[in-house]
Amino acid sequence: MDKNVQGIGQQLSTSDLLQGKNKTAKTEGKDFGDVLKETLNEVNELQKEGQKAMSDIATGQVKDLHQAAIAIDKAELSMKMMLEVRNKAINAYKEILRTQI
Numbered sequence: 001m002d003k004n005v006q007g008i009g010q011q012l013s014t015s016d017l018l019q020g021k022n023k024t025a026k027t028e029g030k031d032f033g034d035v036l037k038e039t040l041n042e043v044n045e046l047q048k049e050g051q052k053a054m055s056d057i058a059t060g061q062v063k064d065l066h067q068a069a070i071a072i073d074k075a076e077l078s079m080k081m082m083l084e085v086r087n088k089a090i091n092a093y094k095e096i097l098r099t100q101i
Contacts, residue, residue, distance in 0.1 A: 039082070042078070046074050046075045047075050047079065049071045049075065050071050050072045053069075053072050
């Protein structure tokens, strides 16, 4: 089993991954679907913030260029992370389908 997939039961939110934090105690007792929904909502919020930051830069309404750049980077990293989680889930599903009973 891939080392990256071993901790799939532990929920790490996108913002926590970006900050290097672990929320395993907070998610204890939640099922995987709920954790996935929460994480997707966080990614969606980061995407909205990134879009707003890009709009502000384009229209010249940006107050702090560094904060806007950070918001855009967070949105990009969170999307990349979710795509990797999706890819791992699809690969695991394909592996299960290949398993002979």
